[in-house]
Amino acid sequence: MTESRAFWSVEHEQGQPDLFVCMKCLSEVFRSQLPAEGCPTCGSFSSYEAFTLEDIQQWGTEELIHKAQRLSVTCSRSENETSPSSEIEESPS
Numbered sequence: 001m002t003e004s005r006a007f008w009s010v011e012h013e014q015g016q017p018d019l020f021v022c023m024k025c026l027s028e029v030f031r032s033q034l035p036a037e038g039c040p041t042c043g044s045f046s047s048y049e050a051f052t053l054e055d056i057q058q059w060g061t062e063e064l065i066h067k068a069q070r071l072s073v074t075c076s077r078s079e080n081e082t083s084p085s086s087e088i089e090e091s092p093s
């Protein structure tokens with residue numbers, strides 16, 4: 001992935017699930033943000049639903065769970081550890 005992507009930030013209430021899964025392809029998950037250009041895998045814009053990590057772990061594919069876990073870990077720690085795959089690029093809105 002070399003292209004840069006823009007993301008919308010998604011507001012969610014405290015205590016609400018903040019992991020958004022693309023229900024169309026079930027292979028993309030985002031945390032508190034959604035890609036402005038639609039799902040990178042299937043291009044869908046409006047098929048995201050919010051889940052907790054626990055939910056995803058119950059029905060998600062191994063890859064999806066792995067992505068969700070990585071997103072959760074990244075956010076609860078300091079952002080010093082930027083992942084080498086720089087697929088997340090935040091744009092100032």
Ligand SMILES: [Zn+2]
Nearest residue numbers: 022025039042
């Ligand atoms: Zn998708």
